[in-house]
Amino acid sequence: MYDIIIIGAGTAGIAAYKEAIKHTQNILIINDGPWDTTCARVGCMPSKVLISTANRMYDIQHAEEVSLNVESKIDTSNVMSHVRQLRDRFTAATIRDVNSWPSEHKISGKASFKNANTILVNNKEYQAKSFILAVGSTPTFDQKWKDELGEHLITSDQVFELETLPKSIAVIGSGVIAIELAQAMHRLGVNTTIFARSKKVGSLTSSNLQELAQQTLNKELNIKFEVLPDSVNKTEKGVNIKFTENNESKNINVEFLLVATGRKSYLNTLNLSSISKDFENIRNLPVHSETKQLADFPIFITGDALTTTPLQHEAANEGRGSVHNCLNYPQVKNIKTLTSLGIVFSSPEMATAGQSFKRLKQQNIDFITGFVSYEKQGRAIVLGKNKGAIEVYIDKKSRKLLGAELFVDSAEHMAHLLSWMIHQDITLDEVLDQAYYHPTLEEGLRTAFKHARRQLNVAH
Numbered sequence: 001m002y003d004i005i006i007i008g009a010g011t012a013g014i015a016a017y018k019e020a021i022k023h024t025q026n027i028l029i030i031n032d033g034p035w036d037t038t039c040a041r042v043g044c045m046p047s048k049v050l051i052s053t054a055n056r057m058y059d060i061q062h063a064e065e066v067s068l069n070v071e072s073k074i075d076t077s078n079v080m081s082h083v084r085q086l087r088d089r090f091t092a093a094t095i096r097d098v099n100s101w102p103s104e105h106k107i108s109g110k111a112s113f114k115n116a117n118t119i120l121v122n123n124k125e126y127q128a129k130s131f132i133l134a135v136g137s138t139p140t141f142d143q144k145w146k147d148e149l150g151e152h153l154i155t156s157d158q159v160f161e162l163e164t165l166p167k168s169i170a171v172i173g174s175g176v177i178a179i180e181l182a183q184a185m186h187r188l189g190v191n192t193t194i195f196a197r198s199k200k201v202g203s204l205t206s207s208n209l210q211e212l213a214q215q216t217l218n219k220e221l222n223i224k225f226e227v228l229p230d231s232v233n234k235t236e237k238g239v240n241i242k243f244t245e246n247n248e249s250k251n252i253n254v255e256f257l258l259v260a261t262g263r264k265s266y267l268n269t270l271n272l273s274s275i276s277k278d279f280e281n282i283r284n285l286p287v288h289s290e291t292k293q294l295a296d297f298p299i300f301i302t303g304d305a306l307t308t309t310p311l312q313h314e315a316a317n318e319g320r321g322s323v324h325n326c327l328n329y330p331q332v333k334n335i336k337t338l339t340s341l342g343i344v345f346s347s348p349e350m351a352t353a354g355q356s357f358k359r360l361k362q363q364n365i366d367f368i369t370g371f372v373s374y375e376k377q378g379r380a381i382v383l384g385k386n387k388g389a390i391e392v393y394i395d396k397k398s399r400k401l402l403g404a405e406l407f408v409d410s411a412e413h414m415a416h417l418l419s420w421m422i423h424q425d426i427t428l429d430e431v432l433d434q435a436y437y438h439p440t441l442e443e444g445l446r447t448a449f450k451h452a453r454r455q456l457n458v459a460h
């Protein structure tokens with residue numbers, strides 16, 4: 001009987017294996033499909049390569065923002081092979097790592113439970129004292145559309161495999177993955193139409209910032225808010241999409257339909273109902289939100305398989321933490337220990353650090369919002385990136401920094417600073433005592449904090 005069996009070798013599973021091996025050799029990790037992680041193969045990394053090339057192209061074509069006249073002729077024919085080349089470099093690093101593990105620790109195959117301490121893989125049974133379920137998720141799409149469109153319906157799993165950039169694409173969805181990919185495609189010269197079920201883009205929960213993001217992104221992108229296709233049909237060259245906009249029937253032809261409307265968990269492959277009848281509905285599993293324990297079994301669910309934070313760093317942290325819950329069972333600890341940090345690589349970037357506006361409201365917390373617009377922010381003007389705004393949320397009583405939402409250039413860096421400060425549990429006054437170099441985008445943060453302080457001082 002193994003000490004731990006880890007099911008799934010993505011970010012969470014690999015992090016769990018690397019932690020477990022420090023404590024026991026009696027472990028097994030099982031993975032269905034490639035061993036190079038969703039993040040490196042079809043997620044974080046290839047998407048960021050595409051976005052980085054797209055943003056460079058945008059900057060060249062908009063060099064007038066810093067007073068340069070550029071006559072650019074840009075050849076994009078190598079963009080997709082560049083994406084794959086860098087992607088292969090990142091996946092190769094992971095595969096090298098996995099190849100260095102003892103072969104008796106690894107099995108390729110799909111695992112499913114026979115009972116609470118037995119699993120089946122390739123028709124063989126394996127038993128363990130505890131399990132880490134790190135099976136991740138897969139993009140959702142309408143099977144009827146897929147049957148009709150065949151390879152012209154793609155998801156993030158296929159988009160990076162396109163030989164060359166298409167001439168046109170329709171993106172369904174306006175969430176994080178949809179917006180990142182759609183804006184990159186648009187900036188690379190692909191005629192891009194976005195169909196959004198609701199009036200929401202990306203991740204921002206503050207209505208002020210959400211509205212600003214919608215307006216700003218809609219100036220650049222063709223986003224059809226609250227419009228979805230009425231029908232999709234295969235044509236000789238791609239896809240015909242019929243839709244209704246302002247009570248008018250319309251249609252467009254595109255080469256590909258990219259569906260980015262969410263992901264579904266692979267927990268349904270594990271036959272969890274063989275452990276307990278209560279686990280038949282995987283959407284309603286009794287999993288503790290902090291320890292990630294499944295009911296009172298020595299089974300822990302980590303990463304995208306079941307989470308409110310489908311992010312690489314959260315998956316890795318949960319993977320590591322769950323090992324200690326397995327080894328110390330029945331003593332189990334909170335493994336959701338990180339201060340929230342979420343980034344959308346749109347342009348301007350969106351980010352949330354600490355508690356979001358929505359979360360604070362839901363908890364009825366009495367807080368002040370400090371606001372700064374970046375339209376007149378000195379450094380942002382210098383950079384030709386003077387768009388967007390930031391909100392910081394301060395607890396009225398304790399004056400502690402609780403959270404922030406950002407829609408601004410370089411949000412990825414400022415959100416890190418903010419999340420680290422929130423983790424230190426510091427007050428607004430302590431934040432304002434820090435150094436702010438001039439001229440930087442961080443000075444805008446100080447403006448937001450001062451705005452909050454003025455309101456607090458009036459309130460008392």
Ligand SMILES: Cc1cc2nc3c(=O)[nH]c(=O)nc-3n(C[C@H](O)[C@H](O)[C@H](O)COP(=O)(O)OP(=O)(O)OC[C@H]3O[C@@H](n4cnc5c(N)ncnc54)[C@H](O)[C@@H]3O)c2cc1C
Binds near residue numbers: 043
């Ligand atoms: C397009 C895109 C962009 C993204 N960008 C970012 C980003 O910029 N930053 C960020 O933090 N996050 C990003 N993410 C999210 C990030 O990729 C995920 O949070 C992370 O990969 C989750 O890791 P995981 O270990 O839970 O799952 P995975 O890495 O998906 O691993 C799960 C593994 O389990 C295997 N498996 C499934 N069922 C079974 C079974 N029954 N038996 C055995 N094995 C099984 C799967 O085949 C897979 O190999 C992005 C995701 C996408 C799709």
